[in-house]
Amino acid sequence: MDKLYENILSEVKKLPIIDTHEHLDMEEHRVKKGVDLFSLFMTHYASSDLISAGMPVEDMDKLRGNQLDIDEKWRIFKPYWERAKNTSYCQCLLIAVKDIYGVDDINDFTYQELNARIVSMNKPGLYRRILKDMSHIELSICDVYWPDPFLLDEEFYRPAVRFDEFIFVESSDDISALEKRHGRYINSLNQWVRLLEDTMKEYKEKYHICAVKSGLAYSRILRYERTDYSEAEAIFNQLLSARGVGSEFCIQTKPLQDYMMHKVVQIASEMDLPIQIHTGLQEGNGNVITNSNPSHLINLFMDYPQARFDIFHAGYPYGGELSAIVKNFPNVYADMCWAHIISREYAVRILEEWLDTIPANKIFGFGGDYIFVEGVYGHQVIARENIARALANKVEKGYIKEGQCLDIAQRLLYQNPKDFFKL
Template sequence: MLEETYAVEIRSLSDWLEVFERELDENLANGIIGLKSVIAYQRPIRFEEVSFKDAAIVFQKALKERTEKCVYGDKSLVLPKVVQDYVMHLIMSAANERGVFVQFHTGLLEGNRGMLSNLNPELLENLFLKYPGVKFDLFHIGYPYWGVTAALARTYPNVFIDMCWSHIISPISSRNALSEFLDAVPFNKISGFGGDYAIVEAIYGHLKMARENIARVLEEKISEKTVKLLQAMMIAERILHNNPKKSS
């Protein structure tokens, strides 16, 4: 697709990376404000550092296999893990230079038989350390690893918690997680809601669930006298509106 879009022939990893940089800058110029990775559906989200030389050799082999498949009409390019790891670090480096935030799918996958151990947000820790200029937005509270998510957001200034989908997965777990987040993490690092639906009515229903969950958690904090009423109102506004708006 990139070859057709930019009228080029990709014969090496260098060619491919050049087109990637071009596409990224064009999209940034056209208004995109962040990047999102859903590669968790295919593999663990631990990305090792790989040399360009090693990645280029493996990429060349993948190109050769693609050429052979094209004879039968299959133009797909399957990138081995070594290349994926190299490219992810390149993407993070580009995001770091450009001040772009990156969203990562962590925790539970849609559907059945997803490997939960592949999606523990702790696997991303080397990226948090290496790319301090990137704001990492961790989706779905890393369910069921929300304790790990809280610890990461507390430890790393560039790690943020996104509660999208979590209220649908488990309302009680979302309340427990939010209560823990508010105890352990600065509330300016929490986004309390994300629709995660393509249907307007379903988004509205999810928002009602999220608001009820947030209200119940804040009510408990007020009852415990760990938060005052005005503080609770300010927290609700921050996690439902101001924080997501600021991150974008």
Template sequence: MQPDALETSLYDAMAALDIIDCHEHLGPEKDRVESQVDVFTLFSHYTRGDLLVAGMSEPDFRSLSDHDIPLQRRWELFRPYWQEIRWGSYARAALLAAQKFYEIDDINDSTFELLSERMQQANTPGIYQRVLADTCNIRAALTQCGSTDVGTPLLKPLMPVFFDTRSWEFLSNEPCVADTEVSSLDNYVEAVRRYVVRVKSEGAVGLKMVSNPYGTPNREEAAAAFDALRADSEMYLADPNPLKDYLADQAIAIGTEEGMVIAVHTGYWGDFRQLDPLHMIPMLQRHEKAKFDIYHLGYPWMREALMLGKGFPNVWLNFCWTHIISQRFAVAGLDEAIDLVPMSKILIFGGDYSMAVEKVYGHLVMAREDIAEVLARRIRRGLISESQALELTRKWFWDNPKDLYSLDL
């Protein structure tokens, strides 16, 4: 069904708003500009999952980015699976990007070469400014690329505090202790503290972790596990374990002391049974002064994530990624969120892309559509006026993330 006049009016008003993009994986622009790009750059991220589920082999998928293979040959590998995934939300963002930036109305046998040529021609310094700032009105994008050296004030880094405690090799190579000699659990925690202080001084505004089935932290058990790993390079701990529980808890405490937001991946990814948002409840209870940014609305556990926002003052709900997982889900989630949580708790958009910066625009179009649909329905029911609805969009796109992350914009 085509949007009606009210939805179009809401969409157009949102298109004029300044935006804070609440989650990306964009690295420094030079990484993009120095890369070879073509049509398959638009399929280098989440569409990988759809292609593999549709039957494409992993080697064939990897070959799509192999520029030693002729473009025509790569297209022939891709074409059968494109017909299966092109109607999904992931693919739609690519189509919207191709239309907006390269004047290509469809990606098909007749256009893939021209699209590739135009992408190569446009892959020049300033592409972030042209796509993010000029086209999307994004004034800041919170990004997680594993570095604070992002090359532009447009990108605001968040840094990882993931702890792979399965072996000493993994644990001793975590970013927070890289190039640091650690001989005890206390040494390790101090290294984490130095890491958090350092990345904050370099511009990081938050820390990133994942929702796992964490146990109650116990320092003695964690120290015993640490010492055992350090003494035996062949030792392998199950996951979760007391060491991971303790380190994750300490990272939250340190980040909170330093005024850092704790961003949390919840829901869909890999074996997503391990990423249920409800795993975070003990952390939310222990760290009442922390600020938790709960990503992806916990999909597929949307209502569980919503109830975290309903029940915990230290939780914010982030709709990053949601609009390209499923627009139907995002619409339903936003509609229920309005019923359930204070409007100050909603962060409405994060593109969640890395190399294909153009798709941020495609995702943003879809987000605006979803928001317009939800708010128009409420306006028609007499629950809210159009001016009140637009005030909410300003809060969700700008005020809330600015306040949560204390951004100086």
């Protein structure tokens, strides 16, 4: 079995990747602002596990800031790192520091040298070395809230843009914020929808966005009911009448939000833009996991059969539900972005299940989902190992032949997202 796995892995390591989801800060911004070991690696993911292990949020803020020297930060960091370094989040960082910076561990004897190497290598060319040369990532789909034409290098990225601010409207302040951003005064729901449509069209033509993204599972349940225009309009008019009152003027806006989500899906589908939706675990500490079950989205999948949905994060921990959904709906695809570092065991297990239930062209094998490139590198190492392990397990059980493995892996890591996003 070990030999089989190693044979498959050696071939999987050679494959290029289309990375379905990133939050990467642009290289010029990172180089300009500077980083240290802790302000970089405690941006997210591993930081959540350290807080889960007991670190006070105030101490995490100190690690992310620039008021303490590296030794003072280490004294805060060390006890919680020792508690949490078993997790896949933390193991991902260890892979990155070993392969990128030549440091075998993060401990009392290495943190100063590791920090020095991170600081010295934080210069132009770092992203090319890590993303292209080491990770073999052809393109990354980068999640941006409002694109800036000077941010995204098309050699590295394609943008996916969130339109959640058109959906998650809770006060007149939310309307005013988009009016200011776009320089348009809004006095009706029809004008709000027109602004959404015009903005999406502009971003596709001007910025070449390849997808629409929604992350509202962090803020509300993913069930978007079909709402009558009149009901949504009445709520929107209430918000307009509250101009000047401020965000404390509370109105129940879920029906309006539901209506606008349907509009986002309709318009994206008409523009041939796929819709990426966060499901499953929310990053950070403390949220309502049941809000993010992908089964809440079934009515959208039914109502818009021409729309194409990319469902994120292997639905963790709802991968079984997602398996049934993707099997049943031709317009719904399963994405393993983030999942490999949430749990390696889960990723292998759910991929084995999916290869029993889902056509192989409907699975996307990797999205790094990181703010910093070192995390992307470590994540793709783990993803390649997980895919090779799942395939080896299928061969060992007699479910597939070894000769099929490379074709499946190539589909997952490259061809499927390339076709889906029309890259």
